[in-house]
Amino acid sequence: MPRYLVERSFPDGLSIPMDASGEKTCLGVVTRNSEDGVTWVQSFVSEDKLRSFCIYDAPSPEAIRRTAARNKLPVDRITQVRVLDPYFYR
Amino acid sequence: MAVATELLERDSQLAELARLLESARGGEGRIALVSGEAGIGKTALLTRFTRLHAREARLFWGACDPLSTPRPLAPLLDIAWTQSGQLAGRLTAGASRETIFQTLFEELRSPKPAAIVVIEDLHWADEATLDLVKFLGRRAQRTTALLVLSWRDESIGADHPLRTSIGELPREVVARIPLRGLSPAAVESLGARTQRNTEGLHAATNGNPFFVTEVLASEAPGVPPTVRDAVLARAARLRPLARELCELASVVPSRVELSLLEAAAGTTFGALDELLGSGIVSAQDGSLAFRHELGRRAIEDALPPLRSRELHSRVLLALRARGEEPEPEQLARLVHHAAGAGDSASVLRLAPAAAEHASRLGAHREAEAHLSLALRHAAELPPRRRAELLEARACECYLIDRMQDGMESCSAARALWSRIGDRIREGNCLCWLSRMAWYSARTEDARRYCDLAVEALETSAPGPELAMAWVTRAALHCSAANAASAIAFAEKALELARALRNAEIEAHALNMLGMARVQLADERGWDVLEESLRLSLEHGLQDAAGRAHANLGMLAVEERRHELAAKALDEGIAYATGRDLGTRRICLYGWRARLMAETGRWAEAVEDAAHIVDNPGCSPLFRLTALTPLGLTRARRGDPGAREALDEALELARQSGELERIVPATAAKAELLWLSGDEAGAAAEASALIERARQARRPSYVGDLAVWIWRGGGQPPPPEECARPVALLLQGDWRGAAAEFKRLGCPYQAALACAESDDPDAIRSALEALDELEARPAAARLRRRLAELGVRAIPRGRRAARREHPFDLTAREQEVLEALSLGLSNGEIATRLFVSPKTVDHHVSAILGKLDVSSRGAAVAKARENRLLSPAPRETSAK
Secondary structure, three states: OOEEEEEEEOOOOOOOOOOHHHHHHHHHHHHHHHOOOOEEEEEEEOOOOOEEEEEEEOOOHHHHHHHHHHOOOOOOEEEEEOOOOOOOOO | OOOOOOOOOOHHHHHHHHHHHHHHHOOOOEEEEEEEOOOOOHHHHHHHHHHHOOOOOEEEEEEOOOOOOOOOOHHHHHHHHHOOOHHHHHHHOOOOHHHHHHHHHHHHHOOOOOEEEEEEOHHHOOHHHHHHHHHHHHHHHHOOEEEEEEEEHHHOOOOOHHHHHHHOOOHHHEEEEEOOOOOHHHHHHHHHHOOOOOOOHHHHHOOOHHHHHHHHHHOOOOOOOOHHHHHHHHHOOOOHHHHHHHHHHHOOOOEEEHHHHHHHHOOOOOHHHHHHHHOOEEEEOOEEEEOOHHHHHHHHHOOOHHHHHHHHHHHHHHHHOOOOOOOHHHHHHHHHHHHHHOOHHHHHHHHHHHHHHHHHOOOHHHHHHHHHHHHHOOOOOOHHHHHHHHHHHHHHHHHOOOHHHHHHHHHHHHHHHHHHOOHHHHHHHHHHHHHHHHHOOOHHHHHHHHHHHHHHHHOOOOOHHHHHHHHHHHHHHHHOOOHHHHHHHHHHHHHHHHHOOOHHHHHHHHHHHHHHHHHOOOOHHHHHHHHHHHHHHHOOOHHHHHHHHHHHHHHHHHOOOHHHHHHHHHHHHHHHHHHOOHHHHHHHHHHHHHHHHHOOOHHHHHHHHHHHHOOOOOOHHHHHHHHHHHHHHHHHHOOOOHHHHHHHHHHHHHHHOOHHHHHHHHHHHHHHHHHOOOHHHHHHHHHHHHHHHHHHOOHHHHHHHHHHHHHOOOOOOOHHHOOHHHHHHHOOOHHHHHHHHHHOOOHHHHHHHHOOOOOHHHHHHHHHHHHHOOOHHHHHHHHHHHHHOOOOOOOOOOOOOOOOOOOOOOHHHHHHHHHHHOOOOHHHHHHHHOOOHHHHHHHHHHHHHHHOOOOHHHHHHHHHHOOOOOOOOHHHHOO
16 A cells, blocks of 8 residues: 655644543544545654644545545645665665 | 353444434434454344344344345345335335335335344345445435444455445444454453363454354364364264254355255254254244354355255255246345256256346346356357347446456357347447447447448348447547547438337437537537437436436536536436446546546545546546546645556557547646646647647647647647637636636636736735645746746745534535525526535535524524624625
8 A cells, every 4th residue: 555644734733632532532533544444654743733744554645635634634745655764774 | 052142342332333223213314334254243243232222123134145146135135024014015016126225215214213224244245235225325314214234344355346335325424333353351251151271262263253152162172273163173063964954054045944954855853953952053933044154154165066066956956846936036046056056957047037137126246147157057058049148248247347248248149140140139249349349448449340230230121220330330430539420320320210219229319419519519419419318318218318418418528518517417427326327327427527627626526536446347448537537636736646647547548549538638647747847748748639639620629738738838729729718828818718717617727827927916816726726736836936026925825724614514515605695596506616406405404404503594694693604705806
């Protein structure tokens, strides 16, 4: 399955609490993603919490946009990516 | 003694089902999707659930057949058996499928106690049952029923038709209930009750409840490696007579009537009690069933081939002894055993009848399977009979969009008719071959077959076959942009069809005539197309109606008559969906995807395209129709995969050789190159095709290419050869072009036209429009352009997170709400949004529901109160 980097902006800042409600939010996203065969691998959030860079496995960019709409998440840009491991050559 | 089959660790699933039933009771029907591997306990869960609610809900329970070719509508037959109502009567009276589906729906809509409808084992479903699921699914919300659908995850691969059916269920009423294995603790507690050592049991079984109980019941030392070994170990303890009975029962899928078992076994005395006592099977309502299908398969698969044939023969004999003429719904069962017994004579007698029955109920996949089976046994048949079977199979293949297989059968049939010397049947086969070759994007072959068909048929007395061959030739001329020749053949076909008083061929011929006229820019063509549609609908001619919708929609998209296109395509899709004309529906989705891409509705465009692109079995022509708008939409949104989709589209289009396919794919590719900054490449791509488009004299084709030659800095053709908006653009009237694109409902092209101006304000407003459309690459070009013009304050773009709508309205519903606030009627809103009034009606009811009001006026008032409306509607500020 192709891997994608999804860039998102959150003008009001992204806040997911580190407690049960945060867990529920994340699991809800995971469940809704799975309906389209989309897997959220991991995300990196900027220090100011205004932007995020998310790694996804998905059948197509449309599947990512569809699940983003269902999860009420913004999408700025989708890029198809491959892994480059700097230590691979050692 | 059977191990107690207690339900462990399923409380949350039971609670979820109860919650869904509660909402169904309140008049909001729901659908629960229960999935999990074989043996995970789907039936056990649903049995418990329905028992818990037996008093407050009516129960409808049906299961799909594990027959090699399932009976059409098997679950519905189950349901009808247990209901005394109208359903059974309608089924036995041979009512139409629509009537039968409608009867069940009415039953579920009644405000009587809520209903639980269970349809089990959908991985085995026949095509008609999947249609029933879609039918009920679309209407579920308007019932007081909880529809529960179950299937085995591991049995549905990526291209299983069930995936499509599930995907089409309305999301807002669907809840997924996936079942997983038991926890180690639960496995241990089961083991403790049998005083067995459970070490390694959870790891070996993954907590699969059926596997666990089989192991515990087998009393064999250690844990058998597979569930099959566990079942066989348990069966091995049976004495010979009981073992024989068990084997006999195993060749009968799902369950076997005791009377049938007795008739086939000769005697069951004593053996039956022992078998029941073993817990491998259980008896219920005069039937015997394995505790689980996995158990049955384990026993059946272990039978040596000759033994299996013998057992199937005995069951077949016993079934046949029941009466002279088998009931139609029993045919599939008889075919299963005839095939298992290797009894060719019986297969040849039963399978074609089973195919006819299945086809009549719309289970075309099953019909095809029965005919293929018959053909495998047909070596000894006389050529005429074999040719008929081949033709029938070709027809079913065509209906389920398996053109390659259809062509193989049709070629074989044609060879036989030729040997027999029946020129008319041969010509008819050639005509079908031509049509299927065309759908396979093999235009040259399609032409060759058509010529041969006309040649064969013109030597005999003129009949419907010849008229149809002329229609086919006209269609090929149309696709080759050879409209004058198309008109000649369409008129010949029309005259003959009218002489023969054949409305179907008349409708087809009119369709071709209208299409060719529109291609020649003859306005009368549109009326002829409408007339063809009217005639098809009036006479209930499904194939002709499908074609009429599709061609009207396609031409209207090409000519940018978007309102007409939306109407024809929406209605066509509704028509084809209601009648399950798969091939037609798919083709319409492709054209609607293009309409959506043209009118800036990206999400809808890719949604429509996905119906085709996600279906790997689709014929190349349909795939191509969807790939172009998919690739174009990706290019416009700046998503990855645009080049791949468009390159594949171009390759398929060139293979078809047809201008109507090549032009859109080429224009899309040129746009992608332009958006990525390769302007010369864009011009070169479009220039390579421009002469062909000019020769065809289609202003829409010339314009679609010319715009990229012009933008790419090449030498475009004279403006007067182009469709109007492009002509204005080429003449330097960007303002006029933008207005024209706007009038046609193409906001994206309108913005690009504005961008040709040197006026920073015009470019800035174009940029705003592109940001609104989330057309990132084009917006980026405009930002660079503004920077070049020395503009400092460049808008940063819409970076706002899509905020949750306070009343959960979709973007589309919000648009409709805005239109309502302007006091527009449904008809006016439909025109403005390029959808059918029916669709608007749908949105309006959704809005009323979500805002919890009962009238349009109240909706607008509530919207104002909650500041849901834009301060200044875009429409007025633009003027």
